[in-house]
Amino acid sequence: MSRYNYMNITKKCPLCNKLGIFEIFTYFGRLNCINFEIGDKVIWEKFNSVSKGGRPDNGDLLSLGWTECKNCECELDARIDIKNDIVCSVDIFNSNHSTDDEK
Numbered sequence: 001m002s003r004y005n006y007m008n009i010t011k012k013c014p015l016c017n018k019l020g021i022f023e024i025f026t027y028f029g030r031l032n033c034i035n036f037e038i039g040d041k042v043i044w045e046k047f048n049s050v051s052k053g054g055r056p057d058n059g060d061l062l063s064l065g066w067t068e069c070k071n072c073e074c075e076l077d078a079r080i081d082i083k084n085d086i087v088c089s090v091d092i093f094n095s096n097h098s099t100d101d102e103k
């Protein structure tokens with residue numbers, strides 16, 4: 001069973017440059033299909049390590065997620081910046097996945 005949370009963020013795609021709503025899948029804190037918004041407080045798993053959803057030192061974490069552009073259908077990485085348990089900002093970027101098509 002794959003578990004995640006998600007955020008819907010309006011951003012410009014770094015590849016096709018089109019403004020759209022990106023559904024970003026995230027993997028920090030308690031994973032229960034929670035819809036996060038910027039400014040929300042993260043719910044951490046009690047007594048777990050950070051990799052299992054626990055709280056990092058000071059509630060600060062730079063977490064990676066992924067998303068997909070609905071226009072050009074590229075896969076993109078997302079960087080979620082959490083400060084003091086609050087989701088502060090989200091960036092999406094193209095990490096240049098090498099795929100078989102590009103060889």
Ligand SMILES: [Zn+2]
Binds near residue numbers: 013014015017071
């Ligand atoms: Zn795109």
